Amino acid sequence: MDRTTSEINPSGGMENRIGKYVDRFGQEEGCLIMILHAIQSDEGYIPREWVLELSLALGIPVARIYEVLTFYHFFKLTPQGKHNVVVCMGTACYLKGAADILKGVEENLGIKSGETTADRLFHIDVARCIGACGIAPAVKIDDEVIGKATAEKIIERLNQIKALEGGNGN
Amino acid sequence: MATNLEQIKTEELARQEKIRATFKICMGSGCLSSKSDALAEKLTAIFAARGISNDCEVKPVGCRGLCAVGPLVRYTDKDVLYSEVKEADLESIADDISRTPCGGKIVNTNSNFFKKQQKVVLDNAGSINPLRIEEYIAFGGYFALRKVLAEMSPGDVIETISRSGLRGRGGAGFPTGTKWKLLAEASGDEKYVICNGDEGDPGAFMDRSIMEADPHKIIEGMAIAGYATGSKKGYIYVRAEYPLAVKRLEIAIEQATKLGFLGKNIFDANFSFEIKLRLGAGAFVCGEETALIASIEGKRGNPSPRPPFPTQSGLFGKPTMINNVETLGNITRIIRDGAEWFASIGTEKSKGTKVFALTGHVANTGLVEVPMGMTLREIIFDIGGGVANGKKFKAVQTGGPSGGVIPEEHLDTPISYESLAALGSIMGSGGMLVMDEDDCMVDVAKFYLQFCVDESCGQCSPCRIGGYQMLKILEKIIKGRGEIGDLDKLEKIARAMKTASLCGLGQTAANPVLSTLKYFRQEYISYIEGGVKYARQMKRG
Ligand SMILES: Cc1cc2nc3c(=O)[nH]c(=O)nc-3n(C[C@H](O)[C@H](O)[C@H](O)COP(=O)(O)O)c2cc1C
Ligand code: FES
Numbered sequence: 001m002d003r004t005t006s007e008i009n010p011s012g013g014m015e016n017r018i019g020k021y022v023d024r025f026g027q028e029e030g031c032l033i034m035i036l037h038a039i040q041s042d043e044g045y046i047p048r049e050w051v052l053e054l055s056l057a058l059g060i061p062v063a064r065i066y067e068v069l070t071f072y073h074f075f076k077l078t079p080q081g082k083h084n085v086v087v088c089m090g091t092a093c094y095l096k097g098a099a100d101i102l103k104g105v106e107e108n109l110g111i112k113s114g115e116t117t118a119d120r121l122f123h124i125d126v127a128r129c130i131g132a133c134g135i136a137p138a139v140k141i142d143d144e145v146i147g148k149a150t151a152e153k154i155i156e157r158l159n160q161i162k163a164l165e166g167g168n169g170n
Numbered sequence: 171m172a173t174n175l176e177q178i179k180t181e182e183l184a185r186q187e188k189i190r191a192t193f194k195i196c197m198g199s200g201c202l203s204s205k206s207d208a209l210a211e212k213l214t215a216i217f218a219a220r221g222i223s224n225d226c227e228v229k230p231v232g233c234r235g236l237c238a239v240g241p242l243v244r245y246t247d248k249d250v251l252y253s254e255v256k257e258a259d260l261e262s263i264a265d266d267i268s269r270t271p272c273g274g275k276i277v278n279t280n281s282n283f284f285k286k287q288q289k290v291v292l293d294n295a296g297s298i299n300p301l302r303i304e305e306y307i308a309f310g311g312y313f314a315l316r317k318v319l320a321e322m323s324p325g326d327v328i329e330t331i332s333r334s335g336l337r338g339r340g341g342a343g344f345p346t347g348t349k350w351k352l353l354a355e356a357s358g359d360e361k362y363v364i365c366n367g368d369e370g371d372p373g374a375f376m377d378r379s380i381m382e383a384d385p386h387k388i389i390e391g392m393a394i395a396g397y398a399t400g401s402k403k404g405y406i407y408v409r410a411e412y413p414l415a416v417k418r419l420e421i422a423i424e425q426a427t428k429l430g431f432l433g434k435n436i437f438d439a440n441f442s443f444e445i446k447l448r449l450g451a452g453a454f455v456c457g458e459e460t461a462l463i464a465s466i467e468g469k470r471g472n473p474s475p476r477p478p479f480p481t482q483s484g485l486f487g488k489p490t491m492i493n494n495v496e497t498l499g500n501i502t503r504i505i506r507d508g509a510e511w512f513a514s515i516g517t518e519k520s521k522g523t524k525v526f527a528l529t530g531h532v533a534n535t536g537l538v539e540v541p542m543g544m545t546l547r548e549i550i551f552d553i554g555g556g557v558a559n560g561k562k563f564k565a566v567q568t569g570g571p572s573g574g575v576i577p578e579e580h581l582d583t584p585i586s587y588e589s590l591a592a593l594g595s596i597m598g599s600g601g602m603l604v605m606d607e608d609d610c611m612v613d614v615a616k617f618y619l620q621f622c623v624d625e626s627c628g629q630c631s632p633c634r635i636g637g638y639q640m641l642k643i644l645e646k647i648i649k650g651r652g653e654i655g656d657l658d659k660l661e662k663i664a665r666a667m668k669t670a671s672l673c674g675l676g677q678t679a680a681n682p683v684l685s686t687l688k689y690f691r692q693e694y695i696s697y698i699e700g701g702v703k704y705a706r707q708m709k710r711g
Contacts, residue, residue: 028446029486032468037410037449071470071627072451074410091373091570091603092529094617128454128621130411131375133529134200134237134536145203 232383574685633676
């Protein structure tokens with residue numbers, strides 16, 4: 001893996017960037033997943049350069065880190081949209097028409113679940129239960145959970161966001 | 171000096187005594203989604219404007235269960251529950267302090283939804299502010315931990331848990347006392363207690379609500395487990411999809427450490443215990459204990475064959491025990507109120523209560539806790555208010571992707587681990603999905619199977635290939651292109667998966683298909699005989 005070193009961000013600052021995460025968890029056995037969570041929470045996804053740096057810092061081979069990253073649905077390897085729309089497709093939501101909501105959102109944004117709009121404003125994902133089954137169907141837009149959702153209700157919310165972002169709201 | 175529990179309790183109760191009116195606002199995930207946090211702010215502002223902030227309190231609390239009509243506000247001094255509260259209602263609700271309550275939409279708390287429930291695990295949920303350890307202590311919190319450390323030997327604790335008849339609430343129903351004993355007897359002085367908060371069933375939120383509403387109860391339960399089994403370290407593994415639970419547990423661990431309920435020489439006893447949080451990352455299989463251990467070790471969540479069982483060789487190769495959140499949520503009450511009290515609730519072999527997440531087409535969706543032995547009919551119709559929108563009941567699904575459906579004719583079955591298994595379903599972790607006459611059983615079976623196929627770790631072929639093949643057959647049937655021989659094929663593959671899969675995921679993945687075939691075979695046959703035309707009619711073609 002000699003490309004490891006050459007791919008690393010030449011602008012440096014690596015110790016600082018990774019250091020704060022390694023300091024926080026690095027002493028504990030099995031801390032890799034916690035560090036990945038912290039990075040994703042700050043960066044929105046796990047950039048490749050970070051994996052390379054992490055590999056050096058923790059002494060875990062890059063391949064092993066990717067093995068972990070690709071196993072867990074939660075980790076994202078590419079940048080997500082500015083706004084994340086998560087449609088719950090857990091059982092309770094599915095039974096109450098989540099599939100129609102997903103279809104409505106996909107049509108409104110012109111992308112499929114797992115994709116990001118060209119302007120990087122929106123990303124759609126499906127979840128398997130976000131624990132709001134009591135108010136199913138549930139949709140999460142960024143940190144906001146919308147219960148008893150309908151396609152109309154969600155699209156209205158999306159249009160509000162588009163308007164705020166200065167888009168044309170189509 | 172150990173923390174003086176009595177003093178904290180007395181001070182907190184005295185503080186509460188001085189308050190003339192307490193308004194508890196649900197801050198569970200359900201009610202939060204309808205902006206209950208904004209309600210709390212507004213009501214606080216109203217009290218300030220009226221100059222009554224000194225003796226009127228707005229208290230954020232966890233889930234009370236009736237999520238269907240949230241956000242909920244409870245005025246405890248007059249025992250009034252307001253549902254679907256809007257900001258505009260708040261002035262009038264505040265007026266209720268000085269009159270017979272008539273503001274907002276008042277819920278009848280004498281209804282079966284409340285009366286037929288029995289709260290043990292959820293006794294504090296919705297009553298205390300989960301962010302204040304003083305309130306937990308005022309309700310008897312940490313007295314059980316002090317009691318075991320002062321008065322009981324580890325063996326006594328295990329014996330008490332065994333005598334209570336408590337069985338694991340994570341699905342399999344293994345006797346908890348026996349599990350503790352296995353860990354206690356394992357050699358070595360590095361041992362681990364893990365709390366399983368992965369809650370994988372995609373339609374259930376019992377554990378989430380417990381962790382959010384009463385995090386200290388889990389911490390205290392774990393510390394007691396640590397003492398009984400000779401472990402010094404515990405991990406709580408929580409799914410990443412539950413950020414609020416994570417936050418509240420973090421705060422609770424910090425508070426408990428500060429007061430000396432975690433850390434070195436707890437209550438001046440020769441016992442030290444610490445707890446770390448670990449996050450899942452969206453993999454269902456990580457709820458399975460060996461996969462969970464791999465995940466805490468920072469690896470892919472691949473299950474491994476048992477034996478060795480975790481109590482022999484678990485986390486980092488050390489003896490380890492995994493208990494579900496709700497299981498641990500029962501411990502403090504068993505210690506405080508006694509094994510006999512606990513064993514007096516429930517059936518012969520299934521003791522205590524069970525928390526269920528009532529969802530689907532039932533009127534009162536939400537969280538309920540009932541004594542074991544209650545019938546499904548009582549839960550769904552008396553507590554749940556029956557099927558929503560006047561439709562006809564068709565079936566209830568329990569146990570999520572590892573469980574099965576139960577039709578109308580078996581609704582009078584008293585729930586227990588054994589009775590549900592006899593019906594071809596399982597108790598599971600507590601998801602209870604109600605389906606009405608319009609719901610298609612073939613589609614529901616396909617939904618669960620799809621879930622298991624997506625979540626299979628791919629290590630063993632019965633699960634990886636068997637699941638995929640079954641799914642292809644189901645897709646064919648639901649598109650109206652199936653043949654009658656397909657049903658036998660489904661059953662044959664299901665049997666192979668059950669006997670030959672490596673872990674519980676594969677072993678149980680076919681259950682939803684098998685149980686719908688058992689009770690609703692005709693629906694499959696309708697697709698097969700009706701062909702493409704029928705499938706189109708059902709909007710599946
Ligand atoms: C595929 C699979 C998923 C599981 N998911 C969970 C889960 O989310 N939560 C849980 O407590 N147990 C889950 N279990 C059961 C655990 O393996 C384990 O039996 C349980 O956590 C033990 O705790 P208990 O004895 O207190 O029930 C799962 C099992 C399997 C096979
Ligand atoms: S199934 Fe959607 S929140 Fe649980």
